[in-house]
Amino acid sequence: MLYDDDKPRKTGKRGTTEGATVGVGQSFTDRRAVRNIRTSVLVVGGGISGLHTAASLHKAGIDCHLVEARDRLGGRILSMSPPASLATEERNSLHAVDLGPSWFWPEQPHMASLIRELHLGELVFEQYSEGDTIVEYGSGRVQRGVSSASMAGSYRITGGMQALTNALAMSIDGHRVHVNAPLTQLACNDEGVEASIGDSATKQTVSSDFVVLALPPRVVDATVQFLPPLSEGHHEQFRSVSTWMAEHAKFVAIYKSPFWRGAGLSGDALSQRGPLTEIHDASPADGSFGALFGFVGIPAQQRSGLVTEMESLAVQQLGRLFGDSATKPIAVHYKDWAQDRFTATPVDSSSAKPRGLPEALADSPWNGRILFSGSETSRGRHHSNGYLEGAIESSMQSLQALKAALSQTRANRGV
Numbered sequence: 080m081l082y083d084d085d086k087p088r089k090t091g092k093r094g095t096t097e098g099a100t101v102g103v104g105q106s107f108t109d110r111r112a113v114r115n116i117r118t119s120v121l122v123v124g125g126g127i128s129g130l131h132t133a134a135s136l137h138k139a140g141i142d143c144h145l146v147e148a149r150d151r152l153g154g155r156i157l158s159m160s161p162p163a164s165l166a167t168e169e170r171n172s173l174h175a176v177d178l179g180p181s182w183f184w185p186e187q188p189h190m191a192s193l194i195r196e197l198h199l200g201e202l203v204f205e206q207y208s209e210g211d212t213i214v215e216y217g218s219g220r221v222q223r224g225v226s227s228a229s230m231a232g233s234y235r236i237t238g239g240m241q242a243l244t245n246a247l248a249m250s251i252d253g254h255r256v257h258v259n260a261p262l263t264q265l266a267c268n269d270e271g272v273e274a275s276i277g278d279s280a281t282k283q284t285v286s287s288d289f290v291v292l293a294l295p296p297r298v299v300d301a302t303v304q305f306l307p308p309l310s311e312g313h314h315e316q317f318r319s320v321s322t323w324m325a326e327h328a329k330f331v332a333i334y335k336s337p338f339w340r341g342a343g344l345s346g347d348a349l350s351q352r353g354p355l356t357e358i359h360d361a362s363p364a365d366g367s368f369g370a371l372f373g374f375v376g377i378p379a380q381q382r383s384g385l386v387t388e389m390e391s392l393a394v395q396q397l398g399r400l401f402g403d404s405a406t407k408p409i410a411v412h413y414k415d416w417a418q419d420r421f422t423a424t425p426v427d428s429s430s431a432k433p434r435g436l437p438e439a440l441a442d443s444p445w446n447g448r449i450l451f452s453g454s455e456t457s458r459g460r461h462h463s464n465g466y467l468e469g470a471i472e473s474s475m476q477s478l479q480a481l482k483a484a485l486s487q488t489r490a491n492r493g494v
């Protein structure tokens with residue numbers, strides 16, 4: 080059992096701020112405050128991997144700063160508060176729904192340790208899976224009770240996965256975390272690395288001994304210029320690592336109650352007709368409101384720009400599968416990750432499982448000054464690449480390499 084001392088509960092009581100996305104309740108600087116920073120380690124990317132790296136360095140007393148391109152932290156983790164009309168003292172905004180990752184699994188040791196370290200065990204609950212599953216065939220026939228819920232046994236977190244990144248972010252001094260701060264260039268020499276943040280009009284620089292790139296290798300290739308320039312072989316190595324789920328879009332419909340449960344349905348559905356191919360119950364642990372989410376099956380290029388159409392077709396489909404009540408959501412959310420340049424690149428057309436960082440990049444052409452973290456780059460035993468587990472695992476791997484390199488640097492300097 081994962082949480083011997085801290086069993087999954089049906090409710091949680093942790094506060095989060097109001098608003099569209101769930102915030103961290105601490106303000107971070109934007110790129111104007113990056114000017115003239117000199118630090119030991121620059122962490123690039125404020126997803127779970129980069130935040131884990133920065134929080135661990137901070138805890139170990141190692142001087143570090145983190146830059147994040149977007150105006151928010153979390154990366155592929157994105158949790159949305161329910162609409163204000165649903166908020167009451169008991170049923171408040173901590174019941175967020177996830178537009179990125181929703182689940183983790185009992186056999187993932189790094190997720191288990193992180194949740195314990197962050198004291199979030201009481202927020203963990205099991206994915207709802209009681210009742211029949213629905214299958215919608217290409218012919219339009221809808222069949223009930225075909226198999227059991229596919230995600231039975233997986234875990235979710237009250238407040239959404241952003242509970243994890245919020246807790247990590249809160250453990251780092253706000254002035255060391257910079258949002259709206261995209262890395263655009265890395266110039267590496269024997270002394271260290273100079274990072275350019277922002278485009279030529281707004282450029283600021285950060286000097287550091289080491290840089291940890293905690294973002295998908297394809298996004299590194301698409302957004303960062305290296306000096307001296309990389310060989311074509313290195314560019315190919317970056318592009319060879321596919322970014323897990325980058326081409327996906329997720330749709331969530333929110334209802335006053337999880338009405339399908341009363342009808343003996345788990346909320347799970349598989350569809351050959353679409354637009355949603357796979358649907359699951361995304362309601363909070365206490366079932367105080369209902370939410371269904373689905374992955375969109377229409378390829379990224381075809382659905383590009385069709386947000387209203389996607390939302391409307393998805394609601395119609397939920398009506399076909401779960402009845403009339405499903406056609407009247409209180410709110411819907413739609414996130415197309417394929418259209419987000421800090422997750423997806425033009426080569427991300429399918430979610431092949433990332434295989435870890437290619438050797439040519441791991442044996443850094445930058446004298447060990449640039450290290451890689453992020454879910455896609457893990458070289459662990461647990462085949463966790465692509466998952467949250469892999470993001471933490473890769474952070475731990477880069478931390479180990481970094482600590483050895485920092486000791487070596489200190490020894491070389493005679494300190």
Ligand SMILES: Cc1cc2nc3c(=O)[nH]c(=O)nc-3n(C[C@H](O)[C@H](O)[C@H](O)COP(=O)(O)OP(=O)(O)OC[C@H]3O[C@@H](n4cnc5c(N)ncnc54)[C@H](O)[C@@H]3O)c2cc1C
Nearest residue numbers: 124126127128148154155180181182262453454465466467
């Ligand atoms: C729809 C969806 C569903 C998923 N479901 C699950 C699930 O149920 N369970 C699971 O385990 N995993 C799931 N995943 C995968 C999971 O989200 C990732 O493994 C994990 O979030 C990756 O974390 P990361 O920190 O490695 O990368 P990211 O979260 O991608 O973080 C990288 C960060 O770098 C930033 N960045 C990019 N370019 C720059 C730049 N030039 N300068 C500065 N910053 C930059 C980005 O904005 C981002 O914040 C899902 C992913 C998606 C999209």
